[in-house]
Amino acid sequence: MIRKSFLVFVLLLLMVLPVIGCNGEEELDLDEVKEELEPYMTQRQMDIARVESFLEKAEPRDVGMDEEKLYNMVHNLHFNNPYNVVSMVILKDDYEVLEYYAGRHREFAQNSVTKSITATLMGIAIEEGYIDGVDQKIIDFFPEVEDMEVDANLEKVTIEHLLTMTAGFQWNEHDVPYNLPSNDYTAKCESDNPISYILTKPIEEEPGQNWCYNSGQSHLLSIIIERATGMDTMSFAEEKLFAPLGMNLTNVSWPRDRQGYHFGGHGLRMHTKDLAKIGYLYLNDGMYNGKQILSSQWIEEATSIKANAPRRQYYEDYGYQFWIDSYEEYEVIIAAGSFGQSLYIVPELDMVVAINSFLKSSDQAPYSILTTIVDSIE
Structure with missing residues (x-):
């Protein structure tokens, strides 16, 4: 009985093998x-x-x-x-x-692909003269730091440090689950004042020295684009990137934080x-x-x-x-x-x-x- 079943199995296998x-x-x-x-x-x-x-x-x-x-x-x-x-x-x-x-x-949430597009917009803003260049200090765009307790090294942080995620901020985004409030990304998103949340973080390492994944830095890029150009990041993107590329803008959306700035590190849909x-x-x-x-x-x-x-x-x-x-x-x-x-x-x-x-x-x-x-x- 076992031998007969085995023969049947072999025959079936031989029939299947040619299409696997x-x-x-x-x-x-x-x-x-x-x-x-x-x-x-x-x-x-x-x-x-x-x-x-x-x-x-x-x-x-x-x-x-x-x-x-x-x-x-x-x-x-x-x-x-x-x-x-x-x-x-x-x-x-x-x-x-x-x-x-x-x-x-119609559209898909791009999550951190958003970061690359925010950086692209930064390149356009620099090319068009709204921003001096990647070496410009970020405190030029955040006068409110005068009323904050910030790390002394903040004055060394440039736009390039944000672009390369080497600003040195203390930040834990990957080792803590995103659904916990102790995750810095989650805390930043839920903060009533994301700017203060990011900029008052200690700067643990010399800016430019080491890389640390930090969606907060990407978000600062979006805020800088708005403050430098006088247009919110989505409007700037529509005029300078999306429309020139022939995108149907009804398929594009971009949420904002609680201060009204478009998220620089996530959220874009296209x-x-x-x-x-x-x-x-x-x-x-x-x-x-x-x-x-x-x-x-x-x-x-x-x-x-x-x-x-x-x-x-x-x-x-x-x-x-x-x-x-x-x-x-x-x-x-x-x-x-x-x-x-x-x-x-x-x-x-x-x-x-x-x-x-x-x-x-x-x-x-x-x-x-x-x-x-x-x-x-x-």
């Missing part, structure tokens, strides 16, 4: 995969968001990508859902080569394709539709290694609110948010990948998706 890949995932015929995915990779999924394509479309094979590998990856993401990816846009060689939407979402436009801007030295929106010099500085973050789990090198990493021989510029919001820029491959996910853990990131995409390039 070496990685344990089912390998389907490419045409079948495309047919199954078609409802999730078409313009219909974007109608509700009223998002238009901004580049010509091309098939992955037209830009040297292995379609079978690429579509099998998307098929696995959709039907097995290992990362809860809800949308993805891939740009390569000035073409839109793939887009995927699990649902008809469509995945609009996130891809930010990456495309960096990929093309700040040019979009023949117009210089962001200076190429700023992009070079923002995406150069300014600090080392050895305690960060996934990436170690940091620029101006961007992570800098590599895969194989390729440099990768990364804007990363909790729960899987990711913007990957790979200059040597002329490629941008924008991903929005709803991961269960803030400590995860779908970096393996990027590596699979890079590996698909023939």
